[in-house]
Amino acid sequence: MPKYKLIYFNMRGRAEIIRYIFAYLDIKYEDHRIEQTDWPEVKATLPFGKIPILEVDGLNLHQSLAIARYMTKNTDLAGKTELEQCQVDAIVDTLDDFMSRFPWAEKNQDIKDQMFNELLTYDGPHLLQDLDTYLGEKEWLIGDSVSMFYIVTWADFYWEICSTTLLVFKPDLLDIHPRLVTLRKKVQAIPAIADWIQQRPQTKL
Numbered sequence: 001m002p003k004y005k006l007i008y009f010n011m012r013g014r015a016e017i018i019r020y021i022f023a024y025l026d027i028k029y030e031d032h033r034i035e036q037t038d039w040p041e042v043k044a045t046l047p048f049g050k051i052p053i054l055e056v057d058g059l060n061l062h063q064s065l066a067i068a069r070y071m072t073k074n075t076d077l078a079g080k081t082e083l084e085q086c087q088v089d090a091i092v093d094t095l096d097d098f099m100s101r102f103p104w105a106e107k108n109q110d111i112k113d114q115m116f117n118e119l120l121t122y123d124g125p126h127l128l129q130d131l132d133t134y135l136g137e138k139e140w141l142i143g144d145s146v147s148m149f150y151i152v153t154w155a156d157f158y159w160e161i162c163s164t165t166l167l168v169f170k171p172d173l174l175d176i177h178p179r180l181v182t183l184r185k186k187v188q189a190i191p192a193i194a195d196w197i198q199q200r201p202q203t204k205l
Contacts (some may be wrong), residue, residue, distance in 0.1 A: 015064060
């Protein structure tokens with residue numbers, strides 16, 4: 001078994017999907033959290049100057065979604081067929097496209113608040129309606145509608161993670177989407193995920 005070390009800030013952020021995958025697959029790793037004050041020094045040592053970084057036997061991997069795909073490859077979390085794997089990637093990328101539009105690093109708080117509010121008020125509802133329609137009456141986001149066989153994938157994990165962050169800024173975001181709320185709760189009820197949520201450091205983001 002390779003030796004894994006995950007390097008990120010003391011927050012959920014872009015590393016949380018990797019932590020969910022480790023938890024679900026019951027893989028041991030070092031969850032190394034750095035302080036903001038140490039970031040300039042750490043950043044200078046990284047080829048692309050970004051985290052999270054996953055060290056695999058000393059080799060640095062970067063980009064959180066690339067790491068997630070690496071960790072889920074050859075597992076059901078990635079989807080059982082190539083078509084399902086494409087669907088998983090599409091949902092993850094759709095969510096990430098939206099999350100990446102937020103000005104997380106904006107220093108001017110007034111500008112940041114305004115942009116967050118506009119995205120959550122005007123753009124968010126369209127995404128949520130599309131996700132709700134895509135989910136429909138399915139148990140999980142991905143599955144075979146003919147055989148009615150559905151499995152949890154890391155797309156479901158990513159929905160729970162992204163929505164948890166969005167709800168910090170707009171608590172009523174999902175009030176008219178009970179099916180999406182149910183999906184969140186189903187992910188949170190998976191024993192390995194529930195254990196991780198219970199023990200992880202409590203941070204705003």
